[in-house]
Amino acid sequence: MQTPASFEYERATSVEGAIASLERLGSEARIIAGGHSLLPMMKLRLANPEHLIDINDLTELSYIREQGDEVSIGALTRHVDLLKSELLARHFPLFRDAENVIADPVVRNRGTIGGSLCQADAAEDLSAVCSAVKAKAVIRGASGERVVAMADFHVGPYMTAVGAGEMLTEVRIPLRPGGGSAHEKVERRAGDWAIAAASAAVWIEAGKIADVGLALSAVGPTTIHLSRAEELLRGKARSEELFAQAGEIASADCSPSADGRGPIDYKCHLAGVLTTRALRRAATRALNQEA
Amino acid sequence: MHVSISVNGEQVSREIEPRQLLVHFIRETPDLTGTHWGCDTSNCGACVVQMDGQPVKSCTILAAMCEGHEIRTVESLEVNGRLDPIQMGFHEQHALQCGFCTPGMLMTTRALLDENPDPTDQEIRIAISGAICRCTGYKNIVSAVRWAAEYEAAAKQEV
Numbered sequence: 001m002q003t004p005a006s007f008e009y010e011r012a013t014s015v016e017g018a019i020a021s022l023e024r025l026g027s028e029a030r031i032i033a034g035g036h037s038l039l040p041m042m043k044l045r046l047a048n049p050e051h052l053i054d055i056n057d058l059t060e061l062s063y064i065r066e067q068g069d070e071v072s073i074g075a076l077t078r079h080v081d082l083l084k085s086e087l088l089a090r091h092f093p094l095f096r097d098a099e100n101v102i103a104d105p106v107v108r109n110r111g112t113i114g115g116s117l118c119q120a121d122a123a124e125d126l127s128a129v130c131s132a133v134k135a136k137a138v139i140r141g142a143s144g145e146r147v148v149a150m151a152d153f154h155v156g157p158y159m160t161a162v163g164a165g166e167m168l169t170e171v172r173i174p175l176r177p178g179g180g181s182a183h184e185k186v187e188r189r190a191g192d193w194a195i196a197a198a199s200a201a202v203w204i205e206a207g208k209i210a211d212v213g214l215a216l217s218a219v220g221p222t223t224i225h226l227s228r229a230e231e232l233l234r235g236k237a238r239s240e241e242l243f244a245q246a247g248e249i250a251s252a253d254c255s256p257s258a259d260g261r262g263p264i265d266y267k268c269h270l271a272g273v274l275t276t277r278a279l280r281r282a283a284t285r286a287l288n289q290e291a
Numbered sequence: 292m293h294v295s296i297s298v299n300g301e302q303v304s305r306e307i308e309p310r311q312l313l314v315h316f317i318r319e320t321p322d323l324t325g326t327h328w329g330c331d332t333s334n335c336g337a338c339v340v341q342m343d344g345q346p347v348k349s350c351t352i353l354a355a356m357c358e359g360h361e362i363r364t365v366e367s368l369e370v371n372g373r374l375d376p377i378q379m380g381f382h383e384q385h386a387l388q389c390g391f392c393t394p395g396m397l398m399t400t401r402a403l404l405d406e407n408p409d410p411t412d413q414e415i416r417i418a419i420s421g422a423i424c425r426c427t428g429y430k431n432i433v434s435a436v437r438w439a440a441e442y443e444a445a446a447k448q449e450v
Contacts, residue, residue, distance in 0.1 A: 002331040009292065009309035009355045032356075036333055039312075039351050043331065052309070054356055080345075104421025106399060107333060109345045110352070190420040191334075 004042035011054045015061065015169060018053050019142055023165040025051045031167055032056075033076055034110035036103070037119040061114070061169060064088060073171045075114025079103070082113060092133050092173060093285060094181035094199055094278075098125040104191040114168045117153065120160050123193040123218035127154060129183055130171060131215035131225055132199035137161070138170035147172070157221045176211070178204045180286025184274040185217070188261060194218040195261040196270040198250065200278035202233075204286045209233050214246070214279070218261075219254035219271045226250055226275065238283045247276035296357045298323065299367040309355050314338045316354035317364055325365040325394050336422030339395035340364050346402040348421075365394035368401065376446075377401045380439035381432070388426035395422050400436045409440055 012018035022029050030049035032038055033056060041047040055061065061076035064085045071091055073082070082088060083099035102108060102116075102125050116126040117137065130137075131150045139146050139162050148161045155161055162168055185197035197217040203210045212233045214226035229249040236242055251272035258264050295304040296316065303320050317326045317340065326349060329337030333351040340349045341363040368375035377397055380386065387393045396419060403410055403418040410418070415436045416429070424432060 003312065003315075004310045006308065006310055009353070011355075032353075035353070035356070036348075036351050039353070040332055052353075054353075056356060057359075104336075105418055106336060106339055106346045106348055106421040107351075109347055 002043035004039065005045065005048055007042075007049055008051045009054065010051070011057060013057060015058060015140065015167070018055055018058070019140060019165065019167060021051070021053050022167065023142055025053075027164050029053060031118075033112040033115045034078065035115075036107055036111045037115060037121065055167075066091075066175070069175045071173045071175060073113055073173070075112065075168045075170060077113050079108035079111045079113075079116075080105070083108065091175060091179070092129075092181050092201070094129050094132065094183040094201065094282070097183035098129050098185070098197075098199070101125070101185050101187065107191070113171060117171070118160055118162060118168055120154050120156075120158050120222070122157060122220055122222050122224075124223075125183065125185065125194065125197055125199075125217050127223040128197060128199040128215035128217040130173075131223055132183075132201040132213040133173050133181060134201070134213050135171050135173045137168055138172060139163075139166050140169045141166040145169075151225055154222050176203050178210065178286055180204070180282045180284065180288070182278045182281035182285065184278040184281070186270055186274065193261075196254075196256070196267050196274055198271065198274035198278040200275065200282040202238075202279065202282045202286050204238070204283065208235060208237055209283075210235075212279075214250070214275060216250060216254055216271050216275070219256040219267050221255070224254055226253055228253055229275065233279075240280075243276045243279045243283075246279055247272035250275035292355060294355055294358050296354065296362055297360070298362045299364060300361075307354055309353065311354045313340070313349035313352045313354045313357055313362070316357075317349060317362070323364055323366055327391055327394050329391070329395075330423075334421075334423065335392070336395040336399060336419070337392050339398045339422065341398055341402055344402065344405065346399045363398070365397055368397060375401065376439040376442045377404065377436070379442065380435035380437075384431050384435040384438050386427060386431040386435035392422060392424045392426075396424065396432060400432075400439075403436065404440055404443065408443060410436065412437070 028050035061074040063074040088095045181201040201213040216224040229246040254271045256267035327337040329335040338349040
């Protein structure tokens with residue numbers, strides 16, 4: 001039987017209360033939301049928190065809203081709600097691409113965006129998705145809120161910018177005209193982690209790529225931000241050759257390890273192919289939106 | 292810690308360790324061993340129960356997290372000796388052999404039909420993609436869910 005080691009459990013009734021508990025209990029406390037990453041790690045003793053603070057009652061953290069020039073997503077928003085959101089599908093269709101292939105429908109009823117990002121597993125899809133659309137993470141502590149760009153959110157494998165006594169409360173995505181996005185993933189079987197996955201977002205103005213975001217899952221110790229490929233694309237007109245070049249850079253700039261999902265050369269090749277496919281689809285969607 | 296959870300409409304109260312998983316809380320309740328404890332890693336779907344009407348994997352939820360929520364298990368499907376149409380479908384279409392995955396399959400597909408009364412074969416396959424059956428090859432399970440959908444549609448017309 002796999003059972004977590006002993007811990008103390010408390011149920012938060014407010015965000016302020018959860019933060020106060022985190023401050024009081026220190027580094028041995030962890031927040032639990034869906035629990036579909038944390039509980040398996042606790043069963044395997046890869047995580048051994050002495051206190052769990054259950055935030056599932058904080059329904060005020062479950063929402064997807066358009067506010068001014070941003071889309072805001074509460075940290076407790078579950079995968080199933082991200083999948084079904086028409087607002088997200090309209091502005092950032094890569095969320096639906098990804099959510100259709102994240103775990104399985106039953107797991108998606110529990111897992112949350114906040115949990116996925118804070119788990120900071122390099123193979124997890126939403127970290128690449130949020131990086132590509134240049135999302136910002138809102139982190140709250142006792143002394144107030146700070147906003148961190150996704151590029152600075154993941155500081156290492158399973159490590160984030162969220163400090164002791166802090167929690168992720170919201171993900172904000174800037175809305176810009178002419179945008180399109182896509183997420184491409186290859187997995188061994190339905191519901192598995194990615195062998196490799198690529199997220200792309202492009203913003204097209206007057207026929208040129210005004211800005212672009214590219215990120216990879218599962219092919220390095222952390223989510224990989226393809227800044228070299230982004231630089232290549234910025235300011236240029238879209239073309240198949242350009243997207244193929246970006247794919248080549250992706251193959252060169254990833255650093256996968258060999259495991260049951262495949263050898264290194266296969267994963268590098270796959271990362272390139274998926275980057276090109278995601279870019280192509282994102283650009284097509286951007287042009288439809290622009291028209 | 293003391294918890295009180297609504298299971299199949301009845302309050303079950305017990306002293307537990309906070310680390311107790313929902314699947315074990317349910318199975319340690321008299322007459323509620325229908326929920327199966329399978330892979331323990333949220334992969335196989337044998338332990339699926341409904342929480343507030345949504346299918347969830349009870350091996351990856353703490354019992355403590357369920358206080359204040361409605362849990363329904365496979366035992367709730369049969370009412371007054373009458374099987375739920377999804378159970379009838381599994382019987383009619385021979386959708387089980389060893390039966391280990393069946394409780395989870397039933398609760399997963401019952402929830403599917405509650406949300407989508409007329410699912411396509413593909414929608415059924417997606418709904419059960421988090422549930423593993425090593426006997427049937429899934430074909431008869433898909434047929435059983437279609438059987439139940441058609442049975443319920445016909446029953447609705449008769450009313």
